[in-house]
Amino acid sequence: MIYSKDLATPIEYLKGVGPVKAEALKKELKIHTFGDLLLHFPFRYVDKTKITEIADITEDSQFIQVRGKLTHLSTKGEGRGKRLVARIADQTSFVELVWFRGISYFEKFLQKGKEYLVFSKPTFFRGKPQFSHPEVEEITNPNIPLSSRLMPIYHSTEKLKAKKLDTRGLARIIQQLLQQLTALSIPEIFTEEFIGDQQLMARYDAFKNVHIPVSEKHIASARYRLKFEEFFCFQMRLLRTKNVRKKLEGIVFEELGEKFHGFYKENLGFELTNAQKRVLKEIRRDTMTGSQMNRLLQGDVGSGKTVVALMTMLMAIDNGYQACIMAPTEILAQQHYKSITEMVEGLDVKVDILTGSIKGKKRRNMLDYLELGLIDILVGTHALIEDSVKYKNLGIAIIDEQHRFGVEQRGRLWLKNTPAPHILVMTATPIPRTLAMTLYGDLDVSIIDELPPGRKPIVTLHRYDKDRLVVFGFLRQQLDKGQQAYIVYPLIEESENFDYKNLEDGYASITRAFPSPKYRVSIVHGQMHTVDKDFEMEQFVEGKTNILVATTVIEVGVNVPNASVMIIESAERFGLSQLHQLRGRVGRGADQAYCVLMTGHKITKHGKERIETMVATNDGFKIAEVDMTLRGPGDIQGLQQSGFAGLRMANIAKDQRILQRARSAATLLLDEDLELEKEEHAILKAFLQTQAEQLKLEWGRVS
Ligand code: ADP
Numbered sequence: 001m002i003y004s005k006d007l008a009t010p011i012e013y014l015k016g017v018g019p020v021k022a023e024a025l026k027k028e029l030k031i032h033t034f035g036d037l038l039l040h041f042p043f044r045y046v047d048k049t050k051i052t053e054i055a056d057i058t059e060d061s062q063f064i065q066v067r068g069k070l071t072h073l074s075t076k077g078e079g080r081g082k083r084l085v086a087r088i089a090d091q092t093s094f095v096e097l098v099w100f101r102g103i104s105y106f107e108k109f110l111q112k113g114k115e116y117l118v119f120s121k122p123t124f125f126r127g128k129p130q131f132s133h134p135e136v137e138e139i140t141n142p143n144i145p146l147s148s149r150l151m152p153i154y155h156s157t158e159k160l161k162a163k164k165l166d167t168r169g170l171a172r173i174i175q176q177l178l179q180q181l182t183a184l185s186i187p188e189i190f191t192e193e194f195i196g197d198q199q200l201m202a203r204y205d206a207f208k209n210v211h212i213p214v215s216e217k218h219i220a221s222a223r224y225r226l227k228f229e230e231f232f233c234f235q236m237r238l239l240r241t242k243n244v245r246k247k248l249e250g251i252v253f254e255e256l257g258e259k260f261h262g263f264y265k266e267n268l269g270f271e272l273t274n275a276q277k278r279v280l281k282e283i284r285r286d287t288m289t290g291s292q293m294n295r296l297l298q299g300d301v302g303s304g305k306t307v308v309a310l311m312t313m314l315m316a317i318d319n320g321y322q323a324c325i326m327a328p329t330e331i332l333a334q335q336h337y338k339s340i341t342e343m344v345e346g347l348d349v350k351v352d353i354l355t356g357s358i359k360g361k362k363r364r365n366m367l368d369y370l371e372l373g374l375i376d377i378l379v380g381t382h383a384l385i386e387d388s389v390k391y392k393n394l395g396i397a398i399i400d401e402q403h404r405f406g407v408e409q410r411g412r413l414w415l416k417n418t419p420a421p422h423i424l425v426m427t428a429t430p431i432p433r434t435l436a437m438t439l440y441g442d443l444d445v446s447i448i449d450e451l452p453p454g455r456k457p458i459v460t461l462h463r464y465d466k467d468r469l470v471v472f473g474f475l476r477q478q479l480d481k482g483q484q485a486y487i488v489y490p491l492i493e494e495s496e497n498f499d500y501k502n503l504e505d506g507y508a509s510i511t512r513a514f515p516s517p518k519y520r521v522s523i524v525h526g527q528m529h530t531v532d533k534d535f536e537m538e539q540f541v542e543g544k545t546n547i548l549v550a551t552t553v554i555e556v557g558v559n560v561p562n563a564s565v566m567i568i569e570s571a572e573r574f575g576l577s578q579l580h581q582l583r584g585r586v587g588r589g590a591d592q593a594y595c596v597l598m599t600g601h602k603i604t605k606h607g608k609e610r611i612e613t614m615v616a617t618n619d620g621f622k623i624a625e626v627d628m629t630l631r632g633p634g635d636i637q638g639l640q641q642s643g644f645a646g647l648r649m650a651n652i653a654k655d656q657r658i659l660q661r662a663r664s665a666a667t668l669l670l671d672e673d674l675e676l677e678k679e680e681h682a683i684l685k686a687f688l689q690t691q692a693e694q695l696k697l698e699w700g701r702v703s
């Protein structure tokens, strides 16, 4: 938002907003200034000339308007249950309106026999529609004035509604604001030429039309303009980071030393794949140039990213630097800690782990060791980027599962050393290539597109619940061959009890079908204590149990090469990338692996497509493409968080086309004027700078 003086005015100075409302706006919607209020966009518009007949109201009805005569008005109930009930009738039927608050006001305002326009989203109570706390307007002039034909609908909250700031109340203060602002308060940030080339609505007009629309067409142009602007600024930030970075000083890893070579000769138990070698070369090249590396490593589950990460860290250590690797969950951090410790055995590399659960003296000691340089590799969770964590000389930071970390957090790692450490982000959630280019414009991309040899592609099958006995028979065969298996149940967030019951029932039937002592079953779920969870997991990892029954807590992190069967219950409830992640838990050894997707008979169309995709392919990139078309990229787990600060209206899922255009426009502009030094770009530059400050982007070197 620019950031003119007017727009920086605190919200309490707006007419109609006193200190009480201002407080509520700040608390509930983070609206502190005039500018913030302007950015509170409507999420929908209602055509006020459209009147729904009461008989046509259905459970699917959204915000609608009805028009009718008030036939009844009375209060019911006592004390807290007291409510005002009115009845409005048109020629087709009648509907009840209910108020629990503001009763005395509406009692006076509403009059029997008069005609009203009622606006609300109906709810159904005992099969009948009703409006609770609707907007009501008396019809005095039968012709509704045209200027207010399209009514913007705003998100509000219960607390705001109680302060008369429901959608209508918000509309009122926003209109008040727009009345007192002129085009000077909302200055254009693009040049006239640019506006013409891109065919954009002027900035001021866009804001005005979004909130006080003249027509549907105006709304469309206004929204296009605002989305374009958001994407453009977002791309400028990314592209400028990339460009500026080229000149950013980086640590030089002069040579490969005894640890790297020692690991390669003595500890690495297999031949690297060509893809792994290629990526290592790319990293080697980056770390010798004297510029900071910012690289994204994409590789499907099981493609062997960990060993690449480790060898990269050894490059740093050989050159006298420290390394850290950050994982999204404690379980995954533990797993990395364990496997890295094993892999560097005998190499005199000191590995330690820092997570949120490590506290007190232990933590303090460790932080001291770290600062003294007594730890070579620090494994951990988010805890690694906290301010209290100081390194002696951090040479490289590795982030596993990037989609859960944003640009900002990456930025904070930059600050852990001067010059900034090299950064390698790794992700197994493949993002379609086209999207990756636009999203990670600030990163160079490496891809491991090859699985270690000897892996047989996982065979994926779809089976219905009624065939469970056959599936269990198959599972028994596999277990009797000495293999292990996972059985996964979906996690239903809204109802933990049901979820738990689901899992418990499953567990019971599995222990019946696979009785002890011949078979042993572990169980892991989200409500368990870490100690118990770890114990059960440990049992499975060590091969002491044959089956691990779990909710999706095993999604990331578990690596048990001997497990060859993955059975996913109610598979239709999982998203594609989740299914793919889960499937990736098997097929890590030399044996043929199977993934069985269990579903009921009725599956939704999308559910079916997901299952079919899983059966058809093991290719994570293809799956990601399908996932994107089914859900839109915005829903792909965590994508919205990964550095999208500043996107208020634009949606990377739905607005791909605008994103592409904004990106090419940003590229062109930077080619022409990288530092935005030209006179005509001064406003844009100031705007971007203020925005960067506002978004608190801590990658400070970006001007
Ligand atoms: P991911 O990319 O999913 O993180 P991992 O790094 O966990 O994959 O590797 C999966 C398994 O493959 C590990 O057991 C690892 O030791 C093994 N692995 C990695 N690279 C190779 C290779 N080149 N040859 C054989 N096995 C490998």
Ligand code: MG
Pocket (backbone or CB within 6 Å): 305, 306, 400, 428
């Ligand atoms: Mg991994």
